[in-house]
Amino acid sequence: MNNKVILVSSNQLGKGPEELGEGILETFFTLLKQREDLPAAIFFMNSGVLTLTKDSLASVHLMELEEKGVEVLACKTCVDFFDVENKLTAGKISSMAQFIDLAAKYEVITLC
Numbered sequence: 027m028n029n030k031v032i033l034v035s036s037n038q039l040g041k042g043p044e045e046l047g048e049g050i051l052e053t054f055f056t057l058l059k060q061r062e063d064l065p066a067a068i069f070f071m072n073s074g075v076l077t078l079t080k081d082s083l084a085s086v087h088l089m090e091l092e093e094k095g096v097e098v099l100a101c102k103t104c105v106d107f108f109d110v111e112n113k114l115t116a117g118k119i120s121s122m123a124q125f126i127d128l129a130a131k132y133e134v135i136t137l138c
Contacts, residue, residue: 027063028064028065030133031069031128031129031135034137035072035073035137036074036138040138048083052084055087055091064096065096066132067098067128068088068098068099069100069120069124069128070104070117072104075100075104075114076110078114085116092116092117098117100120102121
């Protein structure tokens with residue numbers, strides 16, 4: 027995983043009930059943080075930036091991933107759109123240009 031970037035474009039994983047999708051996404055990050063080989067970065071865009079807020083149970087796991095050296099990044103345009111800059115508990119605000127740089131360097135895994 028260390029030569030990969032994960033792109034998160036939603037605050038839930040999969041199609042279906044919102045609570046289920048949010049729970050599945052939290053489980054994904056719970057299991058990811060337990061791995062030895064972590065991704066180089068995780069980039070959040072669209073409603074995915076909501077996962078980085080205090081309202082998301084997954085944000086705790088994302089803080090732990092940051093502590094382990096994973097770059098956790100939030101799309102500035104999306105943060106501004108959802109007006110969550112003051113609610114972020116994990117990650118740092120970034121740009122689409124930085125994601126493009128990461129995508130040029132690493133394989134991208136997209137979560138839908």
